[in-house]
Amino acid sequence: xxxxxFISGATAGFGKATAEKFASNGYHLILNGRRxxxxxxxxxxxxxxxNSEVYLLPFDVQVKKDVFxxxxxxxxxxxxxxxxxxxxxxxxxxxxxxxxxxxxxxxMINTNLxxxxxxxxxxxxxxxxxxxxxxINLGSTAAKDVYEKGNVYCATKAAVDSISKGMRxxxxxxxxxxxxxxxxxxxxxxxxxxxxxxxxIAKTVYDGYTALTAxxxxxxxxxxxxxxTHVCINDLVVxxxxxxxxxxxxxxxx
Numbered sequence: 001x002x003x004x005x006f007i008s009g010a011t012a013g014f015g016k017a018t019a020e021k022f023a024s025n026g027y028h029l030i031l032n033g034r035r036x037x038x039x040x041x042x043x044x045x046x047x048x049x050x051n052s053e054v055y056l057l058p059f060d061v062q063v064k065k066d067v068f069x070x071x072x073x074x075x076x077x078x079x080x081x082x083x084x085x086x087x088x089x090x091x092x093x094x095x096x097x098x099x100x101x102x103x104x105x106x107x108m109i110n111t112n113l114x115x116x117x118x119x120x121x122x123x124x125x126x127x128x129x130x131x132x133x134x135x136i137n138l139g140s141t142a143a144k145d146v147y148e149k150g151n152v153y154c155a156t157k158a159a160v161d162s163i164s165k166g167m168r169x170x171x172x173x174x175x176x177x178x179x180x181x182x183x184x185x186x187x188x189x190x191x192x193x194x195x196x197x198x199x200x201i202a203k204t205v206y207d208g209y210t211a212l213t214a215x216x217x218x219x220x221x222x223x224x225x226x227x228x229t230h231v232c233i234n235d236l237v238v239x240x241x242x243x244x245x246x247x248x249x250x251x252x253x254x
Contacts, residue, residue: 002053005225006030006081008061008119009088011038013188014138014221017214018085021222023052030078032057032070032088032119061088061115062107071122081126083225086116086137089160091153091194105152112156116163128174134225134232135171137164138217139182141237145246154246157182161235168234177232179224184239185249186212208251209242 005022009015011033019029023046033039036058043054055078059066089112092104120135127133142150143157164180171178187206217238224233242250 003082005083007085008032015087017218021218023050028053062110067118094149134177141184141246
């Protein structure tokens with residue numbers, strides 16, 4: 001019987017690459033995202049390319065009611081979730097704390113923190129009865145090192161770090177693994193979203209060094225999820241070779 005993986009924020013970046021990685025290895029997928037057209041396109045492509053079934057759950061992780069209603073609507077055959085990847089998350093703006101847009105703060109807190117909690121709480125009833133499973137939370141190097149103008153984004157990712165530790169303790173009795181993966185600079189839509197569609201500014205973030213790719217992180221997620229049942233990678237920080245942490249990055253001379 002094929003295993004089932006749920007991925008939030010699956011329409012782009014790490015989520016999309018993770019969906020393709022697991023599908024190529026025989027998993028069936030429950031995919032979440034806000035952009036229904038992208039979800040439909042991803043489902044079509046995966047089902048045509050791989051021998052994998054895909055079930056779509058379009059909702060915004062920020063909306064508690066929608067999260068729980070979506071999980072409750074799952075057909076019986078999709079209720080055995082083996083792996084949960086909490087990937088939905090974003091950074092908005094990069095501003096001094098006294099100049100930041102409060103709406104940006106709200107969105108980051110509601111998505112990166114509350115959304116992760118809602119999805120996890122809604123998914124657990126489908127994992128606990130199996131006395132096994134794996135929750136993989138996507139954090140950031142920003143969870144480990146606070147940088148200038150990172151304030152609330154860094155805080156939300158630090159919270160993901162702490163929540164992951166708490167989950168790991170609380171879910172021991174259910175034999176559910178919890179892994180936190182903290183990527184450094186990765187060239188995805190992340191910076192385009194952070195700079196609110198300004199692709200020119202977003203591109204400069206990755207000038208002068210070879211950043212991580214979405215495929216790199218997907219490969220790491222797959223590795224963590226496919227270790228023997230008695231092995232759990234608890235906490236993993238991943239950076240490009242030219243990046244030491246969230247602050248120090250060596251760029252080539254132009």
